[in-house]
Amino acid sequence: MAVDDILHTSQHPLLHSNGAHANNNKKKNINSVSLAKWVLKFTMWIVFLAWIALFFVIPTDFGSELYADWLDATSGSLFGYTGSLLLLYSAPIIIIAFLAVPYLLISEEDQLQLQLQEKKTPRFRLWTFPVLVDGPLGVVSAAELIGMILFIVFVIWEVYVYTAVILGTLPDYLIPVEKCCFILNNLGLRLGSIGLDCFAFLFLPVARGSVLLRLINIPFEQAIRYHVWLGHLTMLLFTLHGLLYLISWTIEGNLLKNTLMWVDLGVGHFPGVISLAIGLLMWMTSLYPVRKKKFELFFYTHQLYVIFIVFLALHVGHFIFGVSAGGIFLFILDRFLRICQSRKTVDIISIKCLPCGTTELMLSKPPNLRYNALSFIFLQIRELSWLQWHPFSVSSSPLDGKYHLSVLIKVIGEWTENLRGNILNSSGADLHLWPQTKITASVEGPYGHELPYYLMYENLILVAGGIGISPFLAILSDILHRTREGKPCLPRNILIVWAVKRSNELPLLSTNDMELICPFFSNKLNLEIHIFVTRESQPPLEEGQVHEATNSSPPMSNCCSMSVLVGTGNNIWFGLYIISSTLGFVILLFLLDIFYINPYEISSWSYKGLLLVICMLASVFIFGSVMVGLWHFWERRNATREACKDDRIILEKMQHNEIVAHNDSCQQKLASSISTYYGSRPDFKDIFGDISEKWGCVDVGVIVCGPPSLQTSVAKETRSQNIRRQRHHPIFHFNSHSFDI
Template structure:
């Protein structure tokens, strides 16, 4: 009787094995194709400024211009097509990957260095730069130097064919150099918008969250604007010498480059550039934020300046950004329930927001939050302080009260709490809108057996989510590698300590200390001794909590959400854009012989936007209906089995804080800062030859200190010591 069952089990195991092998093979093929496309695209961009590249490009134009799309289609296919095709392949890869299983055991017996986690540069204009990022910076610098050299040689060769006076030759050289700088800037612009598409499938494919990618956008923005500024400056100098500056600046030609739109685009770019410089951005953040919305003017007038076929060089990245921006707009229209709000004595606000059960995120995610009573325009990023396993229907964030916006938020919460305590109807309310969650595609904090979590102040927030996530996984038997965790936390005053000690580990996972060793080393920098009595900081926290119901759960319309729906959105929008361009050319541009460059550039932009609004908007509508239906089904199922949707909504208020578990080691040091040389040295002797993931969340100075010590340790490392892997989790616009 047992034999058939055993045979069936064997067949089932064989089927699973074959399926897994097939999926792995498909993923390998997809990765290979994406690498081939990417390398070919980069190679094209590198050789384009050379004479060989020009000849190759001319042959490509001659071979492909016989379609309804004309020259614009040929250029778009060469420069923007690869990005979109890689995006399509990324969608397929993400769909077949599904919920990627995390490793249940170490993938490598011996520790090894990784380019992404080795800090190469620490003190400098770029902040902390990994070895992989350093390679990228070097490649861009080499490309710009090479392109300037190649174009200069081409200019000299071109001018040598004409017998003209040296003064006129110099002026021509200035104008040609300006033209070349503009082209190099346009090639850099092809990359500029890729890092700021928050839910981009490309960022998800390489597992680079938006919080990290923003610095790439900053670096590329400085480089691109420098090139465009030189582009405009060289022309201005040449025209001023010739005495026709004003005439040229006001020219708006129908055929050829339209100068005035270019001037408007450059001025918008310069305003964004100046206000994004570090001193201005830090002191006048709102000025930076509002001025940066001029990117719409910058892009539209750039298209009017160069026309459709030149603009199509950079159109791929811009189109992916438009896709992301429209999806964010749709998600943020929903009013989200604030399940509870509390003001903690340490100057921190906790908000618990309602989310649908089918929304996916991991413990190192963050959301963008808008409170409409405070501002209709301001969006602020906050790390999620709850694990996705804490509860199906809520997500929590901790907000440090620092600026005007957070002070107003705290005031609103306190005024509502006071009104409710006096049994009055509050005059104020909180109406929240949310974008996200965004973050790593995979929870990389689960990939290390040994973790060091370094936090500064409110930077402890994402680590609360990490610890909770690990404990939940240990309790439920889910894949989870961490076995040793060291928490290094620097705070200004001891009234912040309950943020960590409030995490009741034993209630999440009883007897967790049999499987997990957690040590905490806390530094109170602005107090030389404990307040009044030892343990005073563990008293109950006087705070206010109140329930609010203004709308509903967060919208599922997020780029990092359902892979199938987000993939359909990207593909349908792209196909719609191509169809609209084709129809426009057949029934309007070709039929009526439209030859105005700036007008065709405007039509091209209009087709990009219309493709997203019409075709992508239809998918979003269906996605929204599917989300509502699916959420209702899950809620009905939970209600049917008696699940209380509010049972897991935990706040830090109205709870007595118990001393730390005696099985976990907590050391509090007053009047000192972390000595990372001592900390990493102690860990090296204690943990031995292993991989150690170091995650830092705090100010740039804290990140630099940790990165510097990791680099120093790596360069002088003994064979029996660990390899530390630097990871940062700090959002800095």
């Protein structure tokens, strides 16, 4: 022992020296990572700005000359004009996707810690400052308004430039009728070209697990709005494009002949008519009144986008289709992964039915699946429908357990009512009949923010309507876990404002045992909960019974847990999947040109456009599927290395004696933080005004989950408070977490 003590003592200086070297190496690594991130971000910005500038410059005379020079320089290659347009329009966005993968890879470890450690002074942010709060567009932030204005300016600019070109090239020798047809034909052509430019952006927001959305930290439930706006603009331009041609052909007396025309060299009219007809059907059924009342009609007709794209390619041909091919290719990549993920069935660990018509499902997941408390999943129950997928917010924190996540499902429609009926009818009066319950679930996701932004506010206001409390239960659980474990977490002051119709919804709060998660949390967290029961004037005389049916045993393996292919999956494998599919696309184009198009002198624009679409699909299905198969094999191999453990056992071992000893005092403190108001609605002017005086000059994160009317009310008051803000008052940052297609 004496020798050991001497050796231990003699090693102290060496240990200190090694520690200093370790700190220096850590600083060097941090600096290297920061430099790499800066280089990647700078490169992506340069590529993106050049890509955007391309759309603005091309219509001008200067842009036309550059465009002609580019075609002359590149069209002599193997891929011809197709390669020229793909390089010019589609390659930039795919390059950004390539660069986004290493950026996310080196950011996933340190980004949250670095952002939490930064000392931020209260300031306004464009993406959290609501500007438009009333109207058909919903709540629009300053950043979104700027983006909309830029897009409108872009369309007006292109229309103006093309109109000037048309009028400048109008021949004087034509008679008035011929001049009218000349203007209509050329203007229709240019509007179609502008619509194709907008179409290049249309599929970027709708790729649910897109690496681009993760790069800019915009979740799918928010990005879907941009797809809707772009869809309306694109279809308006395409409709005007077709309408002007129809008017011109009617004046010329060749309406039927031109409508049915389908030529080998040039643009085929007939496939364009079919594509436009399908697009109009999709457009009409996607309008809000139809979508709200006949959602299934909207959903099923929207699957016609496949036929729309195919006939669009047949209409414009191979090289013109290259303008929008990049965004479509990234969407195909995402869609294929979603198909692979959704084919797998998922174990339902437990089911709990609450008297308010809400069902809690606990789903099995692998331990390496990453998500945050504001994530959501798409759920399919095959006993109810093989086609319907419904989005639900995750109600559990990723720290609640390594092998499960939970969702709360309220009966608000036919599908959810059938789900609850299926569960209750299967279990019957005797809860021991649970093993006979037959529910086959499949899951897509989780989707959501790349970073849990709610952790970056020291002060939070969470406003929920009804089942909108679900993601806030997950947030609260996540904060409590992080507080207990000492993980990075800023929130210290939390106000929850919850509006419900009936008091039978109040047991939803009991789904989280806050004392069990974090003993003595009230000493570390200032939590207030204001509950407004709008349709009851006084508390009920009797509390409702909670009926539950719970599986007594956890899953024994990961073979029936969720797949990690989509959402926030493994960045390395995801990057390899993108790279392999893109290289496969280039290889297939090369082989097609070498062995088919050039030897057989294939010249038809429509046919070559169809071959281009087939190459895009085949590259993902062939080359991408190989990478997905290797990904699956890697996941299964990792899964066998870990023994499945029951998370509830871990929770039960957590300071059990202390929890029991102080449970009564914790319950009293929790009860004192809850205020329930019957027969009234929340007055956000008073609530925000009281917070302004109480919390002082700080950043306050406001997150809303509920119906559009609730979002509008909170956004309006947030904007009002920020505009009338005094120096010692906080800055409110509006965030919405409501999924509404």
